[in-house]
Amino acid sequence: MSKINSELIKWMRDNLANGVTVDQLLTDAVQAGWADDVIAASMQVAVVVLKISPPVKSVQLAGAQKLSKHHKLHPKISQSQQIKQDQNRVPEPNLENSPTYIDTFDRRIYIGAVMALPRVVVFSNLLSEQECDDLIALSQPKLTRSTTVNSATGAFEVHGARTSDGTYFMLGENPLCQRIERRIAELVRWPIENGEGLQILRYSNGANYTPHYDYFDPTAPGSATILKTGGNRVATIVMYLQSPEKGGATTFPDVGLEVAPVKGSAVFFSYAQPHPDSKSLHGGAPVTEGEKYVATKWLRERAYR
Ligand code: PD2
Ligand code: ZN
Secondary structure (H helix, E strand, O other): OOOOOHHHHHHHHHHHHOOOOHHHHHHHHHHOOOOHHHHHHHHHHHOOOOOOOOOOOOOOOOOOOOOOOOOOOOOOOOHHHHHHHHHOOOOOOOOOOOOOEEEOOOOEEEEEEEEOOOEEEEEEOOOOHHHHHHHHHHHHHHOEEOOEEOOOOOOEEOOOOEOOEEEEOOOOOOHHHHHHHHHHHHHHOOOHHHEOOOEEEEEOOOOOEEEEOOOOOOOOOOHHHHHHOOOOEEEEEEEEEEOOOEEOOEEEOOOOEEEOOOOOOEEEEEOOOOOHHHOOOEEEOOEEEOOEEEEEEEEEOOOOO
C-alpha cells in the first residue's frame, strides 16, 4: 500500500525544480514530522513524472527524529530558501497547470516528459523536418572531429570520449538559426543573448559521447577564461535532427533515464549549480545502426559576448 502524500510531493517538486537538493528536502521533511515511509514514497513520486522511472536511491532516514505529525510541513518555502532560489534562477519552461503544449511565436511545441531531478523536459515538434534537414545541409561543409575541453588548461582537444564530428554556428548566424534561437528563448524563458551559437554533431555508426557535465567546473584552472564570457552554462537543449535506426539515446546515468533521439524532438535539462548534485550527468549512447545528428544549444548565466 503506497503512502504517498500529495501536499508533500508538490512541495518536493517545487523545491527540486528550484535546485534544492534531495538530501536537504529529506532532512526538512523529517524535521517537519513526516513519517519515514511517507517521505520515501513521496520522494519516489516527486522525482518521476509520466513514464520515467529512475531508480531513486533508497532513502536513508535511520536515526531520524520522530516528531509529532502536528508539525505539518508547510508547503511554502522559507525566506532563506527563497533567496537561494532567486540566486539560482535557471531557464525553465512554463509548466504551470501541466500544459500538454507550449505555443511560441511560430510553433506549437509538445511536452513529452518532465522530471524534477535532474530537471529534464522532453519536447516534441520543437523543429520541423525541413529545419532539421536544413541544419544538417548547412553543417556539411564545415564538420570536423569534435573536441573536449581539457579542464586543466582550458584547451580544446580531440579525445576518445567524444567520437562525433561537429561544427558551430555563430549566434544569429543565419535566418534559420535566428528563428530557432528565438523559439528556444520563448520556450524556456531565457534571453537570446545568454545563449551560445548552435553546435551541430554527427554520430556515425559506433560514435558516442561518454557521460559528462556540460557546466564548467569553477574550481578547475582552465575554467577561468571560459567563464569570463557569459558566466557558466546553466542549461542545455539537445535537438535531434536525424534519428539513427538504433542506439544514440541521450542518457542520464544517475537516474537511469534514456531519451530516444527522434527527429524534431529535443531534451532540455538545467543545472542550478555547477555541481554533481544537479544530477545532470549525461551522455550520448553509441549509435549502433544508422547515423545520428543533433543540434546542441547551451544557455549561459549572462550575455554571451
Ligand atoms: O548527442 C547527444 O545525445 C549528447 C549527449 C550528451 C549531446 C551532448 N551531450 C552535448 O552536446 O553536450
Ligand atoms: Zn553534453
